[in-house]
Amino acid sequence: MSGLKSNLSRFRGYFEQTAKLMIGVPDYDTYLEHMRTRHPDQPAMTYTEFLDNRLQARYGAGKAGCC
């Protein structure tokens, strides 16, 4: 039963990740994990700073639209 539950929540996680990446927002937890393991000396961005950073990356210089 718990197996099914964890499968469901993992599926939900993937669904949410996919939806967010579709609009150019990668996984925040992955970013935090990355900062914790690779750059423990540097402060990580808060979630709102992170979103703002991704917004600029998506619509900033040198990006093309779709067909």
Add this chain to the structure above:
Amino acid sequence: MPRILNHAPWLVLAVLGAFALGTVALARGETINALWLVVAAVCTYLVSYRYYSLFIATRVMRLDPARPTPAMRHNDGLDYVPTNQYVLFGHHFAAIAGAGPLVGPVLAAQMGYLPGMLWILAGVVVAGAVQDFMILFVSMRRDGRSLGELIKAELGDIPGVIALFGTFMIMVIILAVLALVVVKALTNSPWGFFTVAATVPIALFMGVYMRFLRPGRIGEISVVGFFLLIAAILLGGQVAQSETWAPVFTLTGIQITWILIGYGFVASVLPVWLLLAPRDYLSTFLKVGTIVMLALCILLVAPPMKMPSVTRFVDGTGPVWSGSLFPFLFITIACGAVSGFHALISSGTTPKMVENELHTRFIGYGGMLTESFVAVMALVAASCIEPGIYFAMNSPPALLGTTAESAAQVINNWGFVITPEMITRTAQDVGEVSILSRAGGAPTLAVGMAQIFSELFGGKGMMAFWYHFAILFEALFILTAVDAGTRAGRFMLQDLLGVFFKPLQRTASWAGNLIATGLCVAAWGYILYQGVVDPLGGINTFWPLFGISNQMLAGIALILATVVLFRMKRERYAWVTMVPAAWLLICTLTAGVQKVFHSNPAIGFLAHAERFSTAANEGRLLAPATSMEQMRQVIFNDYLDAALASLFVLVVLAVLLFGIQSCLKALRSDRPTTREIPTGGATARAGD
């Protein structure tokens, strides 16, 4: 023996697909069910994915699961993140799917569904999916560099600049044509115009909500936004019936053109969080959701195909767009079969997030197959409405006149049975005053979708709702493309102009920003305006120009891929990219030359200019011109269009020559000369 057994299910699929395709192709006179097309398409996709993409992955590219990808080497949690392949597939698909696969097949349906269907399937397997997959691979092996940078690195600096310039021109054309689709759909349609206009305040509200009220709650506000959109559609229905408000939102094509131009300018200088980002969220989710819903509905409803499989218009006399099957069918359906714009996406964010080289097969090749399926669905939606209605909606007023009676008479003469009552009734069913001459694909698709959706949900009473839902869905992501594209065009232009005048290059400077935005909007706005006043309906003239430029970009991308294969010393497999590149060049160069020099004024720009010059010299006026000055304007525009088409031809020929040169040079070398990141090169970066 077991090895052969492994192939047995695939053999069954192949036979089933061949049978379905045979049924589609050989149906003469009798109506077939849309499911035959779906089965033929899905079987083709599965078999080609299983065998051809595997061949490309293992033999041509020799993908190596152990080789570190850019996401592994530069992992920063932001741009470079190793990402689950299904999640990345979703991102890649949402980025490549746009208006293209929906509009092209609808326009191509004037020749019947069979020619379009065959080109979509053959094109995607041999050309489109190969291009997306190859460019993703090439970019991934080079730190996720962009198409322009890749061409510079592998072919040289000059072809790099030529290709960049070509990309800018293509973007201007694509923005103008997409905006034209919106104008055609919203002209004299208070319901449609109100609903689409309402998306602006809705997006502004979402932007402020996400910025100040509840920062970062994307999911929550997207759901709220979705319900506000539905409310806007319902309210639009009331507006269209109100005596006071309907006239306020009933606008002519020219008025909407000026509104769009003003909107494009303002939207692309506003901060992104305020308007662009929230509307992008809405349009992305709505787009993917509607595509999934359309697929399910087609499976459940299984509509019959009312359009003949082949119409008399294969001879090139069709009213929707001019020109014969070869080469014009192959440029009318671009996205869905092969699209150059995907080369920009495949060398954009996707290659930076690939977790394992083997995943590129599913994301690149598989993603394009999925996009192709969207094109097949659009073809089904356009072919399941009455052919008479299809031609009433897509033929220009110069042929149909402006009343249901004149239109019905003309269409009956073409051999498609239709009465004026059927035309007016369809307009009433979808809540519009008139459906005549709404070329551009979106409204036709909306009628088709409304017909399919309303069979499942709500019956005839809901048809008007579904029609405006479909219009909203297309207009929303076209408008997002217009302001994102204007923004991107502005940066490109600032880069280009900055070479001559340094201060323009500072993207943060307000003056440089406004000048570049103004130029960019003026460029697409000018073409859009021409299209709107064109008596042949604009789409007739400009869709081929868009198709030519988009397919030429695909040709350039495939030339790049060929050069890379030669430089990897895998030239024995180079036919994989050379065959589609050759076909695209044959089609686009023929079409480009015909658009300039064809003796028929409906096809050739110079012949059209000639006709107007002769009339002007004799002191006669030809529609749409109402004065001598306008006559001169038409002639000037013809020369401008001819120059554009010639320019595209020259760009491609130049890249082809540089490509051949690079291939010959690579052949003479006895070792690979490609500029990949070395296998173990955790720190090496190409070109640095």
